[in-house]
Amino acid sequence: MSFPLLTVTAAVPAVGAILTAAVPAARRTAAKWLALLFSLATLALAVLVAIRFEPGGARYQLTESRSWIADFGVRYELGVDGIGVVLIGLTALLIPFVIAAGWHDADPLETASSRWRPTQGFFALILLVEAMVIISFEATDVFLFYIFFEAMLIPMYFLIGGFGDRAHSGSDENAAAQRSYAAVKFLLYNLVGGLIMLAAVIGLYVVAGNFSLQEIAAARAAGTLDMATNTERLLFLGFFFAFAVKAPLWPLHTWLPNAMGEATAPVAVLITAVVDKVGTFAMLRFCLGLFPDASKWATPVILVLALISIVYGALVAVGQRDIKRLVAYASISHFGFIILGIFAMTSQGQSGATLYMVNHGLSTAALMLVAGFLISRRGSRLIADYGGVQKVAPVLAGTFLIGGLATLSLPGLAPFVSEFLVLVGTFARYPVVGIIATIGIVLAALYTLVLYQRTMTGPVKEEVRTMPDLRLREVLVVAPLIALLIGLGVYPKVLTDIVNPAVEHTMSDVKQTDPAPEVEAAK
Secondary structure, three states: OOOOOOHHHHHHHHHHHHHOOOOOOOHHHHHHHHHHHHHHHHHHHHHHHHHHOOOOOOOOOOEEEEEEEEEEEEEEEEEEOHHHHHHHHHHHHHHHHHHHOOOOOOOOOOOOOOOOOOOHHHHHHHHHHHHHHHHHHEEEEEEHHHHHHHHOHHHHHHHHHEEEEOOOOOOHHHHHEEEEHHHHHHHHHHHHHHHHHHHHHHHHHHOOOOOHHHHHHHHHHHOOOOOOOOHHHHHHHHHHHHHHHOOOOOOOOOOHHHHHHHOOOHHHHHHHHOHHHHHHHHHHHHHHHHHHHHHHHHHHHHHHHHHOOOOOHHHHHHHEEHHHHHHHHHHHHHHHHHHHHOOOOOOHHHHHHHHHHHHHHHHHHHHHEEEEEHHHHHOEHHHHHOOOOOHHHHHHHHHHHHHHHHHHHOOOOOOHHHHHHHHHHHHOOOHHHHHHOOHHHHHHHHHHHHHHHHOOOOOOOOHHHHOOOOHHHHHHHHHHHHHHHHHHHHOOOHHHHHHHHHHHHHHHOOOHHHHHHOOOOOO
């Protein structure tokens, strides 16, 4: 039996979560270092997965398959394609930075009215989320995927509701109420989506007789799976609804600004840069892989919803007064681009969408973590409370600017490549949709540059005059992210070589080929 690399990659952070939670309460610092150590070990395993993966080989590699619940056809099946490999890498890469950035976020508060918070629990929950996200990217059994797709909601609920942002304008009681509201809203939205998906999962079993993604795809290709048109469409809608909630796609997005606004900055990164990627990833793997005809049937409506997400998210971001809510609405706009690329049904669009998942994770992590460092110094999330920061904290301002420029997809930074591919791929098949989507680029420049101008330039406000610059720990968190944004912006081939073969398989699933370019005959 070969070494179960995928199982171990997901199991290491789960074991780390258990051990971190078991550290005595008096040894908070030891718990932090233990969590960081396990996150780095997971990163090393993710690198090994990438090394062992052969882009030109079989579609699913490093596969594992064992009987689990035999009476119901449920198997413990794992396997990764190129899309799964890069997203596992993104997850494993970001978690050490999330832990390091949140080093003091769960320390006991010094206010008399506050309750003691279990520091160990904070870091254990982060590792637990990492384990569940990684196995979601690995699962090729639909039921196995569903279990962890839903289970990750529980640790996220406690991270949002139990360890909220300290920079709150109201009283401690009001802050706790807002955190509770955001956590419950996050949980209810995603639970409703999950329950609808559960009905679709059961329906899929009734039709196919098993939950294996590979077996169902093989049966479809061989013509032995009889799935009526209406049945396929209903099952597709059940899966897509759950994924659209998590993605989040307009109009199912309203939980995200509350969750990101009330969570600590590292947890906000965990939400939008890691957990939400499971939704868009699942659209590629399950919606297009299991229900190709229904995916093409629903494409016109989904493209319209993606366009609304792009423009609506960017417009609302322009008018935000809260830094973290601005980043949240910007993310809604970016997820619109990702979904647009997936359902453009072109290889450029889907390659761009996959790269966008990675690059959005890096750029949002850089911007949100620096914003978190800024907010922790001033104690306010309101843009109006800042001004002239670049004069007193130039390194903080510089890193904030680079994160912002990456968010608006400046050429030379990683998000530009992915956004360009999405727009090219969309324009090739749906030129009007591609043209409208470019409005999001203009608005992104507006909300990003206005945010920087209002917080970093101008006269130095009295409240920020003594603001310290980034400390060594904070620089070590942000610098690698900026280096990756620049490196992948200059040389994205390291990712496209892994992603493109998987995209070709997805295009084959939906029986689509790229439109031939229209070239006028020479006169």
